[in-house]
Amino acid sequence: MSLKIAVQMDPIERINIRGDSTFAMLLEAQKRGHALAYYTPDRLALRGSEVFATVQPLEVRDRAGDHYTLGEPRRRALAEFDVVLLRQDPPFDLAYITTTHLLERIHPRTLVVNDPAQVRNAPEKMFVMEYPDLMPPTLITRDLAEIKAFRVEHGDIVMKPLYGKGGEAVFRLASEDLNFGSLYDLFTVTFREQWVVQKFLPAVKDGDKRIILVDGEFAGAVNRVPAPDDLRSNMVRGGTPKETDLTAREREICARIGPALRERGLIFVGIDVIDGFLTEINVTSPTGIRAVKNLGGPDVAAMIWDKIEQKRAGK
Ligand SMILES: Nc1ncnc2c1ncn2[C@@H]1O[C@H](COP(=O)(O)OP(=O)(O)O)[C@@H](O)[C@H]1O
Numbered sequence: 001m002s003l004k005i006a007v008q009m010d011p012i013e014r015i016n017i018r019g020d021s022t023f024a025m026l027l028e029a030q031k032r033g034h035a036l037a038y039y040t041p042d043r044l045a046l047r048g049s050e051v052f053a054t055v056q057p058l059e060v061r062d063r064a065g066d067h068y069t070l071g072e073p074r075r076r077a078l079a080e081f082d083v084v085l086l087r088q089d090p091p092f093d094l095a096y097i098t099t100t101h102l103l104e105r106i107h108p109r110t111l112v113v114n115d116p117a118q119v120r121n122a123p124e125k126m127f128v129m130e131y132p133d134l135m136p137p138t139l140i141t142r143d144l145a146e147i148k149a150f151r152v153e154h155g156d157i158v159m160k161p162l163y164g165k166g167g168e169a170v171f172r173l174a175s176e177d178l179n180f181g182s183l184y185d186l187f188t189v190t191f192r193e194q195w196v197v198q199k200f201l202p203a204v205k206d207g208d209k210r211i212i213l214v215d216g217e218f219a220g221a222v223n224r225v226p227a228p229d230d231l232r233s234n235m236v237r238g239g240t241p242k243e244t245d246l247t248a249r250e251r252e253i254c255a256r257i258g259p260a261l262r263e264r265g266l267i268f269v270g271i272d273v274i275d276g277f278l279t280e281i282n283v284t285s286p287t288g289i290r291a292v293k294n295l296g297g298p299d300v301a302a303m304i305w306d307k308i309e310q311k312r313a314g315k
């Protein structure tokens with residue numbers, strides 16, 4: 001089977017191919033004989049009822065500095081493609097939301113991965129709140145009295161933006177920390193949205209585990225251990241990827257959320273688990289494929305394409 005695939009992603013010239021999950025997916029698609037077309041989010045348009053993008057044929061190579069070749073730009077109705085990969089990175093802002101509204105028009109006749117309406121409905125730190133018993137105690141608000149009461153109850157807390165990414169503005173506040181008032185003021189002027197207040201999990205020093213699920217099934221995992229002088233495990237903040245297995249609790253988490261992911265058309269999902277507590281369900285543009293494989297784990301990109309091909313074959 002040879003599929004026509006369009007990928008909506010950020011500029012390909014800027015990606016770091018060693019760690020980029022989208023790139024791993026593209027390499028695997030090309031290996032399977034699928035035809036690739038590339039466009040950036042700013043080339044997308046809705047005219048009347050038809051969704052268009054100016055796309056370029058794409059060839060990829062696993063060679064840093066020479067990783068892609070683009071052909072001539074052509075305006076195409078996206079409905080002509082079998083599959084559109086929505087792989088634009090956050091920020092999850094109104095531009096992102098608008099993209100999901102546009103792509104929703106062609107799905108599922110053209111299979112959009114992940115399902116754009118479901119991506120819109122599942123912001124990573126919000127979707128997870130459907131599973132409070134799997135999470136650390138968590139509060140989403142900007143109300144001072146609510147946060148103060150939560151702090152009294154839970155002691156050390158973390159404050160982080162609701163639509164943050166890559167560890168941006170994640171703070172730990174000890175129960176006696178006198179900076180709380182100022183940090184609260186800073187958050188109120190910096191963020192228009194409510195933010196996340198969460199019980200601090202000291203075991204974060206042993207890592208924040210990224211677990212990848214493909215169509216609701218466990219596919220691979222990597223532990224990310226923060227640098228000794230940082231709270232944040234994100235690899236962009238100096239976190240180190242380590243080989244890992246799933247604990248019984250982590251298997252239980254996968255079993256609990258897997259069916260909901262499958263039902264919602266969230267084919268490629270990355271969840272984050274600290275000390276057995278679920279903190280995020282990443283559906284926009286999850287990462288981790290290359291880290292899993294580099295540590296000797298399974299080929300998640302192949303699993304994703306097996307699943308997409310099955311769905312296109314109507315199985
Ligand atoms: N409740 C918490 N307890 C301890 N560490 C946390 C907590 N929440 C976040 N962190 C640390 O901050 C990092 C980034 O937070 P996260 O919620 O994953 O947001 P982001 O979307 O920015 O990755 C985590 O990988 C972890 O190292």
Ligand SMILES: [Mg+2]
Nearest residue numbers: 166167272280
């Ligand atoms: Mg995270």
